[in-house]
Amino acid sequence: MAGEAPELSAQERAGRPFPVSWDQFHRDCRALTWRLNEVGPFHAVIAITRGGLVPAAIVARELGVRVIDTVCIASYDHDKQGDLQVLKGISEQAMKLGGGTGKGLLIVDDLVDTGKTGKLVREMLPDAHFATVYAKPKGRPLVDTFITEVSQDTWIFFPWDTALSYHPPLRDGAA
Ligand SMILES: O=P(O)(O)OC[C@H]1O[C@H](OP(=O)(O)OP(=O)(O)O)[C@H](O)[C@@H]1O
Numbered sequence: 001m002a003g004e005a006p007e008l009s010a011q012e013r014a015g016r017p018f019p020v021s022w023d024q025f026h027r028d029c030r031a032l033t034w035r036l037n038e039v040g041p042f043h044a045v046i047a048i049t050r051g052g053l054v055p056a057a058i059v060a061r062e063l064g065v066r067v068i069d070t071v072c073i074a075s076y077d078h079d080k081q082g083d084l085q086v087l088k089g090i091s092e093q094a095m096k097l098g099g100g101t102g103k104g105l106l107i108v109d110d111l112v113d114t115g116k117t118g119k120l121v122r123e124m125l126p127d128a129h130f131a132t133v134y135a136k137p138k139g140r141p142l143v144d145t146f147i148t149e150v151s152q153d154t155w156i157f158f159p160w161d162t163a164l165s166y167h168p169p170l171r172d173g174a175a
């Protein structure tokens with residue numbers, strides 16, 4: 001409609017950048033595993049792709065879990081969230097390990113933001129344990145275990161999405 005402000009992307013709404021290095025991410029995943037070790041044991045890890053693949057590998061290694069399955073969900077096109085699409089569901093084998101309800105399974109994702117992705121996977125596996133490395137307030141109630149909460153107006157930049165680049169000095173107006 002004429003005169004209407006253009007819709008802001010999630011990243012534009014999220015004023016604060018929160019860049020995470022590989023080192024930091026690895027440390028945070030290890031810290032998450034310390035907490036999960038108190039809750040398990042788990043029969044299998046279910047990674048929510050794609051972001052959940054990286055923490056799932058680290059957590060599964062630390063917990064000694066060798067069965068890893070994926071649930072493939074697309075929702076954000078870079079920083080704009082659209083309708084959730086389940087591109088691949090949980091395998092029959094993993095479903096069986098969780099007794100059909102997810103009991104003894106560990107769902108892993110990199111973060112919860114609005115909670116839409118987490119809610120959808122929880123509906124598939126209501127008795128599973130859901131862990132994320134980072135959580136924003138809207139999604140936080142959906143998560144059983146997480147490490148760091150960031151404000152809703154933060155955008156987390158993961159190391160696999162970023163590269164080192166020049167940053168101008170603060171006095172020249174850099175944020
Ligand atoms: O709580 P929500 O608002 O649903 O957002 C959280 C989801 O968004 C990101 O995934 P994305 O859809 O960007 O896909 P990707 O993991 O393939 O990058 C992130 O990895 C979570 O899965």
Ligand SMILES: Nc1nc2[nH]cnc2c(=O)[nH]1
Pocket residue numbers: 010076111112113154155156157158161
């Ligand atoms: N990289 C990234 N993806 C997201 N998807 C939803 N919220 C975020 C975020 O803060 N960072």
Ligand SMILES: [Mg+2]
Pocket residue numbers: 048049050051052109117
């Ligand atoms: Mg994701």
